[in-house]
Amino acid sequence: MAAQYPSQLSHSRRDFIKSVGCLTIAFVLGSGADVLAGESVVADELPESLAKNPRINAWLEVLANGRVRVLTGKTEIGQGIRTAVAQIAAEELNMSMERVEVVLAETGRTPDERYTSGSASIETSGMSIRYAAAAARQQLLGLAARQLRVKASQLRLADGMIRTTDGKRQLSFTQLLKGKQLQGEVKLPVQLKAKSEYQHVGKPVRRDDIERMVRAEPVYVQDLRFPGMVHARVLRPTSYWGKLAKLDTAEMQRQIPGLLKTVVDGSFVGFIAEKECQAKGAQDYGIQHAQWTNGPALPTKQALPELLTTLPAITKRAVNKGDMSSFDATTAGSAPTDASLSARYFKPYLMHASVGPSCAVALFDQEDSLHIWTHSQGVYPLRNTLAALLKMPPERIHVKAVPGSGCYGHNGADDVAADAALLARAYPGRHVRLQWSRDDEHAWEPYGSAMLMQLDARLDSEGSITHWQNNIWSDTHSTRPGGKPESLLAARLLAQPALPTPATEVSSAIYRNGEPLYAIPNQRLDTHYVQGPLRVSALRGLGAFGNVFALESFMDELALQAKQDPWEFRLRHLTDKRAKAVIQRTREMIKNEKLAPGEGFGLGFAQYKNQAAYCAVVAKVHVAEEMGTIRALHLWAAIDAGETINPDGLKNQTEGGMIQASSWTLKEEVLFNEQHITSRQWETYPIFRFDEVPAVTVSIIDRPTEKPLGAGEAAQGPTAAALANAVFQACGKRIRSLPIRPEKLVQIKES
Template sequence: MKPISVPLGIVKNPSLHQWLTFEKSGLITLHSGKVELGQGVEIALQQIACDALGIDPDQLEFEGGNTLQGPDEGHTAGSQSIDQGGHSVRMACLFARQIFMLAAADALCVAPEAIELERGIFSSSGSDKTCSYWSLLHRLDVRQSIGASSLMPSRRWVGQSISRPDFVQKLSGTGFIHDVSVPGMLHARMIRGSVGESVIDFVDVQAMACLPGVQHVVHSRDFLAVVGPDEAELVKATEKARSFVRFALKKSLTMASDMEALLLSLAGESSTVHQQGVRRDASVLHEARYSRPYIAHASIGPSCALAKWTHGQMEVWSHTQGVFPLRSDLAKAFDLSLDAVQVIHLHGSGCYGHNGADDVAFDAAFVSFKLGVPIRMQWSREDEMTASPLGAPSLVNIRAGVDSAGRICDWNLSLWSHSHLTRPGGAGVNLLGAWQVDGGSEKPVPADLPLPAGGGHRNAVALYDFAHQQVDYFFIPDATLRTSALRSLGSYVNLFAMESFMDEMAEKLSVDALDFRLQHLSDPRAVAVLERLAKVCGWRQQGEADGLHGLGLGFGRYKNVAGYCAVAALIRVEEIITVEKIWAVVDVGLVVNPDGLINQIEGGIIQSLSWTLKEQVNWDASGITSRTWAEYPIIAFSEIPEVEVHVIDRPECPSLGSGEVAAGPVPAAVGNALYRAIGIRARHLPLTPERLTQFILNSA
C-alpha cells in the first residue's frame, strides 16, 4: 500500500481549527498561509476546499495571511501555492468532511456510507432528518489533529473558470492596501539616499519639523521619516525636507563596463553543484556567455503598510509574501515576543518576489512605535526603485560538445551571481530599516538557496538528456546593490542561456532547432508541449528569413519539478524589436481554474518581455540613477503583443506550480527569433535599441 503523503503545511499546522472555522451559521471560513498577490490563488484554493467539503463557493469565506488565526505556510513563493498549499487545503477539508460525516451518521442513526452531502447539509434516504456542519459542531473537537481520509473530493468546482472575488473591490478603489485607513492614523514618508543603505551625513531635524504639513520627524541614526495628518501636504513637504539632509554611501559602488566585467571582478565562492554522467569525446565544440542585469520589481503601485502600536502590542497590515516570517523579524527587531506582534495580509498592487513590502512594514511599525499612533507609510516611486531589493545580475557560460551521432555528450554550465534570497524569516533580521536605527540589527550574511530549488542556479541543471552534465556556481556574497528574490530567481537567465545555446548548437550542426531539442528529451510531457507548440505556431511551415521577421522558441520546466512551458515568439526587427505574437503551451497537471492559469501565463509572458526588451537598473558613483519610469521604463500597454495560451490539462496528474513557468522560455524565444530575422545572436539582456545597434556594429 502506498504511504500517505502528508504535505508540509499539515505537518507544521496539524490542528483542524488552524485551517477551518465554523463560527458563522451557513458559512465556513478557510484559513490559509498562502496569500493573494494577484495570481488568483484565493479563488483556486476556495475551489479545492468546496469540492472537498461538499459546499458551494457562496458558503465559503477565505482569509489568507493572518498570524492571529491561520496556518504558518512560510512564504507565498516558488509557484507552490497550488501544488503544496492546495494539497494541504484538500487534506484538511477532506478530513473535516469525514469526521462530520461520521457525526452525521451517528446523529441520523444510519451507516456512514448512507450519508449524502449537499451544500453542507447531511442527509440520508433512510431518514427524514438532516443535520449540517454547523449543527454538528457541539459533537466534535475541531482542535483535533488532521489525519488521513478515505474520502475523495468531487470535481464540481475544480476545473471551472470561476471569477475572482477581489475584482469588484479593486475596480471600485477599495481592494488594495493603499485604500485602507484606520481611525486616528497619520501619514508617513521615508527620506533615504540614492541607495537604500545610505547613511546620514548631516540632517537638520528642526528645519524639517517647521515645514508645512509636517507634524513629527522621526530620526534614529540613518532612519529618517516625516509624519503628518494630510498625505498631499506631506508629499510636498518630503521633497522640501530633502534639502535639509545629506547622505553618504555606506560603501563605494563597484563600477564596470558591463555585467560580465562586473561579476568577474568580484570575489566569489566556487562549487560544483551538479555532476552527472561520464564525459565522452566530442567532435563539435561550442562555448558562449550570456548575462542579465540588475532588475527592479517595478510594481505600478509602490510599497505601503499600516501599523499600530498600543499597550505593548504591534499590529501590522502588509502586502508581504509571508506574514509569519515578517512577524518573526519584527519581533526580533523590536525585542518583542511573537505573541505581541500580529501581521495581517492585505492586497498589494502586484508582487513578484521580495519587494519593498517587508521593509515598508518595518518603517511603519518603527514610526508607530516611536509616536504611539497608527501610521500609514507609503513609499514613493523613487523609494521603490532605490530602496527595495533587486533581482540579482547573472553571468552564464556554457561549453558543450556533441558526439559523432550529433548528440550532446559533454555539457558544462558555469554561472556567477549573488543571493536571490534575503527575505525575512531566516537568520538575523532582513529588514532595511532595522539595520539603520540606533541599536538596530546587523545585516545578515547573504546566502543562497541550495538545489533542487536553487537561487541563482535555479534551472541551471538542464532537463535534456546529456551523457555528461556539470554545473559550477560562483556565488558572490557581496553585491554592489542589494538583491533578493525576483520572480523565477535564476531560472530566467539560466533558461535564456540554455535555450539560446541549444539553438546555436543546432545551427552549428545544420539541424532544426525543434528537432534538436526533441532529440535530447525523453520526458513525454516535455515532448508533448513542444510538439503542440510547433503545431499552433506553424513551426514546420515557416519559410525563409526575410531580414525583418523571425520566429523563435524557448522551453523549460520550472525548477525541473513544476510546470512545463514552451514559448514561440514572432518578432519584427527595425530600429527596435517589436514582438508581434507569442504562443505558449503549458502543462501544469490538474488545472484548478483555467482562466486563472491563463492569466498567470499571460502575465508572466508580459513581464518577461518587459525584462527582455527594456529593464535594467543603472547606477553611478553617487547611487542608483534609474529612479523613475523615465530612467526605468517597463513595457507599455501599446507594446504588448497578441498572446495565445494553450493548456494541456491532465486531470489525472497532481497540480504543478505555474506562476513562474513562462519567465525563462520568453527571452530565449525572442533572442532566437532575432537571430532568425537578421542573423544577430543576442546573448546579453536587455535587448534595447541601443544594445541592438551595438550587436549589429559588433557583427559587422
C-alpha cells in the same frame, strides 16, 4: 505504507508515481454513497503545510449557517489564490462557492505557511485545504451517522446539509455541531472526492475580487483607513551608502504644517503628519534641505558582466554527471572544433517595479502590542523579524496580510512594514500609514540579481550533445528576512546599523534550472556565488530566468551547429513525455502562422525548477535594424501544470508571465553610477507600455489525474529565450546580453 497499484493504473500514472518517489497513492473504487460513482483517491501522505499543522480547524471552520471558512497561510498577490482554495474546499465539501469564505495569512489566525513564493501555493496550501476539507467531510458524516443512527454510507453531504440517501432525514451543520468546531487532526488515509465528480475544480471560476476592484472598494493596504490614522513618509540617503549629516528638525517643525513628529535614528528618517500631503511636504523639505555624506562608491569601472567574474566567489559543483575528462582535455589547449561550442550570456539586475509603491499601516497600541497591515508575502517570518528588530516578544506582534500592488517576489513590502513599525513605536496610540514614494521603491527595493552564464558543449557526429558544462556567476536570489532583521533596509540605516552576514553556502536558487532537462550523458554545473554591489532578493523565477535564457539560447545555437530544426533538436534530447508534449503543442499552435520579411520565430522551454510546471513558449518578433526596432508581435505558450485547479487563473498567470518577461527581456536593466541607482522612475527604468505589448495565446495541457504543479513562474525563462531565438531567426544576429535592445544589433556580426 507500501503503495498498491491496481491494474487500472495507467502507464503515465505509474511513471509519475515512480518519479516522485515519496508520494504514494492508491485508488479505491467508490466506497459509500458520498463518494458517488467513479474512483476516489485515498492519499496516504499529508502535504507539507498540513503535516506541520494537522488540526482540521487550523484550515477550516464550519460556520453555523451552512457555510465554511477556509484559512490559508498564503496571501493574495494577484494570482487568484483566494478563489483557487475556495474552489478546492467547495469541491471536497460538495457545496457552492458562495458558501466558502477565505481568510488570508494572519498571525495567530491562519496556519504558518511562511512565504507565498516559489509557485507553491496550490501545491502546499491548496492541497492542505483539500485534505482538511476531505477530513472534515469524513468527520461530519461520522457525526451525522451517530446522531441519526445510520451508516455513514447512507448519508450524503451537499450544500451545507447532510441528508440520508433516501432524502427523508437531514441535519444542518448547526444541528450537528451545536456551536462546536470540528476537532482532531487530519488522519491518514484521507478519502478524497472522485475527480470525475468535480463541479468546481478544473473550471474557470471567476475571481470575486475583480468585481470589488472595479467598484473601487477598499481592496489594498493602500486603501486602509482607521479612525485617527496619521500619514508618514521616509527620507532616504542621497547615495546608496550615504549617512545623514544634518537635518534641522526644529526648523522643519516650524515650516511644515501638520507635521506631528520627525523620527531620526542614525540615517533612518521618517516624518509623521496629520494628512498625507503634509507628510509628503515634509519629505520634499527633507529632500531639499537634509545634508548627507557619501559612503563607499559603487563599482562602475568594470562592466557588470566582467565584474561578476572577478569578485571573490564561493564555488559549488551542483551537477557532476558522467565523465568530463575528455572534454577537459580538449578544451584546455586546442581551438574549438566544429563539434564544440561556447557562449557567454548575461542577465542584468532587474526590478520588481511594482506599479504601486510599497505601503504598510502600523499601530503600537496601549498594551504595548504592535499591529501591522502589510502586503508582505510572509506574515509569520515578518513577525519574527520585527520582533528581533524591535526587541519585542513575537507574541506582542500581530501581522495581517492585505493585498498590495503586484510584487512578483520580494519587493519593498517587508522593508516598508519595518519602517512603519519603527515610526509607530515612536508615535504610539495612532495608526501610522507609511506610503513609499516611487523613488523609494525604484532606488531601494532589493533587485533580482545580475547573472553571468558561461556554457560549453560538444556534439557527436550524429548531432547529439555529449558534453555540457555550465558556469554561473551570481549573487544570491533571496534575502527574505525570515527572522533576520539585518536583511531589512532600515537595519542598515539605524544608529546601530546591522548588515546581513553573507551566506557561506551557495543557494540552490542561483542554479535553479541551470541543469537542462535534456538527456546529456556528461554534465557539469559550477555555481560561483559572489556578493554583488546592490541589494538583491527574490524576483519571479529567481535564478531560473537567467539560466533558462542562457541554456535555451544555447540549445538553439547548438541546433544550428548540428544543422537541425530547434524543435526537433530539443525533442531528440528529451525523454520526458510531458516535456515533449508542451514543445509539440507549440508547434501545433503556430502551424498556420506565416513570417513576413524581418520576422522570426523562436522557441524556449523549461520545466520550472525541473519539478514544477512544464512550459514551452514560441515568440514571433519583427526586427528592423535600419529603424532600430525590435518588436515582440505574438507569444504562444503551452503549459502543463498537472491537475489544473482554475484554467482561467492558469492562463492569466501565463499570459502575464510572458508579457512581463518580454518587458524584462527587451527593455529592462537597473543602472547605477558611483553614488547611487540611476533607474529612479519610469522614464529611467522603462517597462512595457500598451503599444509594445505582444498578443499572447496560452494552451493548457490539463492532466486531471496528476498532482497540481506550481505554474506562476513557469513562463519567465522560456519567454526570454524564445525572444532571443526569434531575433536571431529574424536577422541572423545572436544577442547574448539582456536586455535585447536594438542598439546592440549594430555591434554584432551576422552569423
